[in-house]
Amino acid sequence: MILDTNGLSAVADGEGALETILRKAAQIAIPVIVLGEYRYGISHSRDRKHYEKWLTEYLPKFRILDVDERTTIPYAAVRTELKRAGTPIPSNDVWIAALCRQHSLPLLSRDRHFDAVPGLRRLEW
Numbered sequence: 001m002i003l004d005t006n007g008l009s010a011v012a013d014g015e016g017a018l019e020t021i022l023r024k025a026a027q028i029a030i031p032v033i034v035l036g037e038y039r040y041g042i043s044h045s046r047d048r049k050h051y052e053k054w055l056t057e058y059l060p061k062f063r064i065l066d067v068d069e070r071t072t073i074p075y076a077a078v079r080t081e082l083k084r085a086g087t088p089i090p091s092n093d094v095w096i097a098a099l100c101r102q103h104s105l106p107l108l109s110r111d112r113h114f115d116a117v118p119g120l121r122r123l124e125w
Contacts, residue, residue, distance in 0.1 A: 001025040001123065002065065002100050004093075004109030005037040010125065012054050017125040021108065029063040031099045033092050065099050074101040078117055087116040 001021075003011065008030060010018055022028065042051045067075075075098035082088050089097070090113075097117045100107050106121035107114055114122045 001027070002029045002031060002096070002103070002105045002107050003034060003062075004096060004107055004111060004114075005034045005041070006110045007108035008034055008038050009041070012051060012058075015125065018108075021123060021125060027063055027105075028061075029065045029103070029105065030059075031065045031096050032067065033095050033099075035059075035064065037092065065103065067095060067099070071095070071098050071102050074098040077101070081118055082116060085116065087113075089113045089116065 007018075011022070038055070042048055042055070045051055075095060078097045078101065079094050082094070093111065093114065096107065097114060097120055099105075100117075100120050106123050108123045108125070110124055112122075114120055
């Protein structure tokens with residue numbers, strides 16, 4: 001399973017509703033894009049030190065997914081499909097959707113606009 005930024009935030013906040021979903025996951029991955037968005041959020045948080053400590057402790061437990069040349073193929077396909085359907089989503093989220101497609105993994109996210117991405121399985125809690 002791949003975590004979107006709000007999924008990663010919920011894990012960091014210890015939301016109990018996620019326990020069952022996370023236990024069932026064979027692996028939990030974080031796109032480098034999500035990591036960047038999360039670190040940006042931390043930099044503006046009143047609890048910055050708490051979240052930095054959490055990230056330092058838990059980051060090694062996650063698989064980090066980098067964008068590479070192979071990711072550009074599903075990226076172009078997803079972006080084209082969404083444009084043709086008239087349902088664009090934020091650029092960073094196109095990259096996240098492309099990584100989901102590239103690695104054949106579902107996405108843990110509360111963002112319903114991901115439902116517009118053909119073939120993407122979104123998990124919500």
